[in-house]
Amino acid sequence: MAAPAAGCPYAHAHPAPEPAGPAPAQTSGHPVGRLTDHGTGSLTPRDQAPEAAHVIEAGHFTGPGHFTGPGHFTDPAEAEAFVRQFHHEQPAAGDPAARVRTVLDEIDRTGTYEHTPAELAYGTKLAWRNAARCIGRLYWRSLVVRDLRHLASADDIAAECFEHLRVAGNGGRIRPVISVFAPDRPGRPAARILNQQLIRYAGHPGADGGWIGDPAGAQLAARARDLGWKCGEGRFEVLPLLVQERPGERPEWYELPDDTTLEVELVHPDHDWFADLGLRWYAVPAISDMTLEIGGVRYPTAPFNGWYMGTEIGARNLADADRYDMLATVAERIGLDTSSDRTLWRDRALVELNVAVLHSFQEAGVTMADHHTESERFLKHVAQEKRLGRATPTDWSWIVPPVSGGLTPVYHRYYDPVDPSLRPAFVAREPW
Numbered sequence: 001m002a003a004p005a006a007g008c009p010y011a012h013a014h015p016a017p018e019p020a021g022p023a024p025a026q027t028s029g030h031p032v033g034r035l036t037d038h039g040t041g042s043l044t045p046r047d048q049a050p051e052a053a054h055v056i057e058a059g060h061f062t063g064p065g066h067f068t069g070p071g072h073f074t075d076p077a078e079a080e081a082f083v084r085q086f087h088h089e090q091p092a093a094g095d096p097a098a099r100v101r102t103v104l105d106e107i108d109r110t111g112t113y114e115h116t117p118a119e120l121a122y123g124t125k126l127a128w129r130n131a132a133r134c135i136g137r138l139y140w141r142s143l144v145v146r147d148l149r150h151l152a153s154a155d156d157i158a159a160e161c162f163e164h165l166r167v168a169g170n171g172g173r174i175r176p177v178i179s180v181f182a183p184d185r186p187g188r189p190a191a192r193i194l195n196q197q198l199i200r201y202a203g204h205p206g207a208d209g210g211w212i213g214d215p216a217g218a219q220l221a222a223r224a225r226d227l228g229w230k231c232g233e234g235r236f237e238v239l240p241l242l243v244q245e246r247p248g249e250r251p252e253w254y255e256l257p258d259d260t261t262l263e264v265e266l267v268h269p270d271h272d273w274f275a276d277l278g279l280r281w282y283a284v285p286a287i288s289d290m291t292l293e294i295g296g297v298r299y300p301t302a303p304f305n306g307w308y309m310g311t312e313i314g315a316r317n318l319a320d321a322d323r324y325d326m327l328a329t330v331a332e333r334i335g336l337d338t339s340s341d342r343t344l345w346r347d348r349a350l351v352e353l354n355v356a357v358l359h360s361f362q363e364a365g366v367t368m369a370d371h372h373t374e375s376e377r378f379l380k381h382v383a384q385e386k387r388l389g390r391a392t393p394t395d396w397s398w399i400v401p402p403v404s405g406g407l408t409p410v411y412h413r414y415y416d417p418v419d420p421s422l423r424p425a426f427v428a429r430e431p432w
């Protein structure tokens with residue numbers, strides 16, 4: 001995603017070339033939730049956890065359930081700033097003065113405050129709009145917000161995460177969705193989802209010293225096995241969902257129902273043998289290990305998704321040496337000369353892998369963006385924000401696609417610097 005400088009976490013973090021491009025800025029039976037559908041749109045969260053860009057101000061938050069200020073768990077200044085921004089950008093909400101007084105009084109009495117449904121919905125969208133690593137911010141207004149703040153148990157969270165995947169999958173017409181569960185409160189840290197994404201494949205060591213499956217899923221797979229999960233031996237075994245209600249408690253684990261995991265088998269339009277590789281990937285990239293922070297209120301369980309950009313799968317998940325590492329296999333099947341890097345066999349194999357990903361998702365009727373189109377959309381977003389007098393903080397090294405970066409318009413320009421203190425935001429979640 002969309003996260004943070006975090007929000008729409010991207011898996012690639014390749015360095016900017018010198019001097020062709022600007023270097024990235026260095027700056028500072030279950031209850032059913034309320035569903036607010038604001039349409040559909042493009043969001044392209046990456047496939048790994050984002051940078052730890054969360055900034056803790058002195059005298060403020062020191063950990064879940066702890067605050068060092070004078071009786072305040074939530075920073076009153078952050079709360080007031082968000083309320084005023086909400087009313088400024090939503091004129092129909094009226095004068096903010098009365099709401100500011102109410103919020104500050106609630107913080108004085110309880111240490112924190114509760115967002116209205118409208119504040120929550122808009123705050124989540126602002127967190128996406130502020131996501132410096134997200135190339136898909138043009139459609140930030142379209143986020144579907146599921147208000148599930150009344151749910152805190154592991155069973156309820158798991159059930160609604162599964163429903164999240166059904167709503168987002170939408171028969172292949174992927175919708176950007178966020179499900180917001182109970183926030184941290186004074187003395188009551190909220191439950192956490194331990195998975196990086198709601199759907200991910202397990203990895204486990206092979207007999208030959210290599211890996212079977214996705215090495216990025218190895219740690220969670222080992223933990224799930226310790227809890228009693230029986231893992232298969234395939235390369236694409238979907239991990240269970242792990243939810244921990246309280247610090248120090250044993251997590252609960254849940255198998256994902258079949259109807260929650262839409263997968264696409266990968267084929268190539270020109271090479272019939274590609275199907276024999278047995279590759280596949282899931283359709284909904286739902287990030288689940290970040291904290292949504294709005295006006296000083298922290299929601300540590302707020303999984304969100306967009307839809308994939310093809311390079312996230314074809315150039316990273318399946319190609320990276322520490323993931324599925326498929327480039328040599330593809331090159332061999334094509335018949336490329338791999339004796340020297342100068343033959344550019346990796347580059348050629350990478351392009352064919354990405355061709356297969358885009359072709360397969362299109363044939364399956366599953367939403368996916370290509371990096372050329374998404375780059376043009378991002379610059380349209382930048383232009384719209386400029387007309388409205390707003391900056392667009394952007395991490396250049398994460399916006400430029402990992403394939404043919406110099407051929408995309410996002411490569412050849414500078415952007416507004418990243419502001420790690422910008423809120424609302426999706427931030428790296430702190431440990432218990």
